[in-house]
Amino acid sequence: MFDIGDPPFHNFTFSIKGYDGSEDEGLTLSTIGMATGKFRDKVVVVTGAASGIGLAVCRRLAADGAKIGLLDMDEPALDAVQRELADQGVDGLSVRCDVSRRVDG
Numbered sequence: 001m002f003d004i005g006d007p008p009f010h011n012f013t014f015s016i017k018g019y020d021g022s023e024d025e026g027l028t029l030s031t032i033g034m035a036t037g038k039f040r041d042k043v044v045v046v047t048g049a050a051s052g053i054g055l056a057v058c059r060r061l062a063a064d065g066a067k068i069g070l071l072d073m074d075e076p077a078l079d080a081v082q083r084e085l086a087d088q089g090v091d092g093l094s095v096r097c098d099v100s101r102r103v104d105g
Helices: 051-062 075-087
Strands: 014-017 023-029 043-047 067-072 093-094
Touching: 043 051, 051 067, 051 075, 067 075, 075 093
Parallel strands: 043 067, 067 093
Antiparallel strands: 014 023
């Protein structure tokens, strides 16, 4: 198991878009305030949430108080992640989908 704050993941850069269309680019985990409460009560949607980096991002954001929309194609793994986070008191919703397709079927 790994954490998104562990090397080499701590050097990933992110782009965050606001509802108003504003965008912050080139952010790292330290600049977006991971584990500082910046995401408390914010809604975050994570694709690939059931494994790998997506799962690590979910866990990290959950620790920071985010409400999480979990998206993944692997429904059993997705359900397990939602249960794990719910057991920690995280407010989340899981949706089985393939974000590479307009129509999931």
